[in-house]
Amino acid sequence: MNIDVQHSLKITTSECMNCQTCVNSCPKEGALNHQMGNKLMKPLTIIVLVMVVFFGSIFAAQALGLYQLTPAPLQVGESLNYDEVKGYMSIKEAAEATKTDLKVFYEKFKIPENVPETTKMKGISEVAEGYDLDQAKEALAERSGEAKPVSSEPQNTVNLDGIKGSMTITDAAKTVKLDIKEFYKLFKLPDNVPSNTYMKDLGNVVSGYDYHAMLTSLK
Numbered sequence: 001m002n003i004d005v006q007h008s009l010k011i012t013t014s015e016c017m018n019c020q021t022c023v024n025s026c027p028k029e030g031a032l033n034h035q036m037g038n039k040l041m042k043p044l045t046i047i048v049l050v051m052v053v054f055f056g057s058i059f060a061a062q063a064l065g066l067y068q069l070t071p072a073p074l075q076v077g078e079s080l081n082y083d084e085v086k087g088y089m090s091i092k093e094a095a096e097a098t099k100t101d102l103k104v105f106y107e108k109f110k111i112p113e114n115v116p117e118t119t120k121m122k123g124i125s126e127v128a129e130g131y132d133l134d135q136a137k138e139a140l141a142e143r144s145g146e147a148k149p150v151s152s153e154p155q156n157t158v159n160l161d162g163i164k165g166s167m168t169i170t171d172a173a174k175t176v177k178l179d180i181k182e183f184y185k186l187f188k189l190p191d192n193v194p195s196n197t198y199m200k201d202l203g204n205v206v207s208g209y210d211y212h213a214m215l216t217s218l219k
């Protein structure tokens with residue numbers, strides 16, 4: 001930590017992380033030691049104590065539900081939009097989370113074919129030089145926008161962020177506080193689609209319907 005140990009009588013700075021390297025590497029025994037109150041502590045005791053306090057507080061916070069080491073897994077039936085894909089996910093996991101065929105996912109995100117599906121999204125650039133995940137997401141959003149048919153209808157001003165693939169049409173309409181008929185109109189859904197259809201399943205009910213692309217184009 002670049003602390004001037006040799007010219008100090010006492011190290012009290014918070015920059016000292018108690019690694020005990022200075023104590024252990026000092027050639028003159030007893031010249032450096034760790035003291036708690038008046039008690040001399042062995043370097044190993046300090047290291048164990050620091051680890052217990054550090055990891056103990058993390059585990060305690062986790063046990064109390066105040067802290068999560070890993071993000072909560074997706075619930076059954078839940079899916080992510082393309083702009084919600086996270087860097088810690090592998091390509092395969094991201095494709096599954098967005099309910100996209102793996103090959104189509106590679107195409108949409110412009111991932112070179114030689115990048116293994118187990119590669120983390122944030123690690124693609126290490127395998128494919130010059131790849132930029134944020135740029136790929138932006139380009140994907142732009143392409144969805146271009147695919148939007150030209151219309152004289154006014155721009156959507158409803159905040160659609162709360163919509164998830166695991167919601168039925170009815171629930172999604174309630175979430176964005178839209179009348180069910182307005183919701184059908186906004187999402188260009190044929191009237192004969194049952195309102196208890198899950199948003200993620202619309203592609204199975206309406207031929208050629210791409211829920212993710214529609215949602216992206218409306219945002």
Ligand code: SF4
Binds near residue numbers: 002005011019021022
């Ligand atoms: S215990 Fe570690 S961090 Fe602290 S002064 Fe010694 S070598 Fe530096």
